[in-house]
Amino acid sequence: MLIALLELPPPTQRRLVRALQTSRLEHPFELSRLRAALGDDKLDLETIRAELLNLHGRGIGGHGVAAVLEAVREQSRNADRPLLVWTGPTVAGLVARDTREVFEELLGEAQRQIWLSTFALHNGSRMFQPLADRMDAAPGLQVSLLLNIGRPFGSKTAAPELVAKFANDLWSNQWPGHRRPDVFYDPRSIESSQPEGVLHAKALVVDERVAFVGSANLTEAAFDRNFEAGVLSRDRALAGSLARHFRTLVEHGKVVPLP
Secondary structure (H helix, E strand, C coil), X not given: CCHHHHCCCHHHHHHHHHHHHCCCCCCCCCHHHHHHHHCXXXXXXXXXXXXXXXXXXXXXXXXXXXXXXXXXXXXCCCCCCCEEEEECCCCCCCCCEEHHHHHHHHHHHCCCEEEEEEXXXXXXXXXXXXXXXXXXXXXXXXXXXXXXXXXXXXXXXXXXXXXHHHHHHHHHHHCCCCCCCEEEECHHHXXXXXXXXXXXXXXXXXXXXXXXXXXXXXXXXXHHCCXXXXXXXXXXXXXXXXXXXXXXXXXXXXXXXXX
């Protein structure tokens, strides 16, 4: 009882609670009304309806279900249980948070500090827009980006020239905001002979209290089309550890500021 409802993504669960509270969704919970209330074609509506009917048969009406879901959500708000985050094809009954939705939700929560690391960046003017908007809305927010600067195969271009070209493109074409974040890169990736390594981490840490780590780069393909998997954790110990890791790499010169 309640399992299918509790496993719904938080935004969908909130929509269900509102629909039940306002009586837009009532017994017998027709599939058409469920679909209109939840607005997600990927959901297993038959299972959700069966659970609501089961609860109704036990004497728990729509308002009661909404109250229980609200109470459980409030109790688990600070829980450490990680959540699966997913991009790509799915089927009814599979439960996971959406990559773009999680990314933009976390940026909107940020109050003090953001660490964001990505290997690939494409169409930055769109991908960075939620971050730029948040920075403009929260003047005290400190934002640090860790970006990879690649050396094209066979290129003999001097490292400073590659860095200058990357910086010019970032600020002229990719960054859409008025305020600029601090940007760091791994100097090993542009070694003149053979790169010793690249900055391949994909992670977002907000206020040292929530971390999102996964396979998705900061590209539209990774957010909307590819198969990508990640984990969202509100474990403060993990988030704080990842933020300290990034900060220490900066302090020891393992990643260096973009000039």
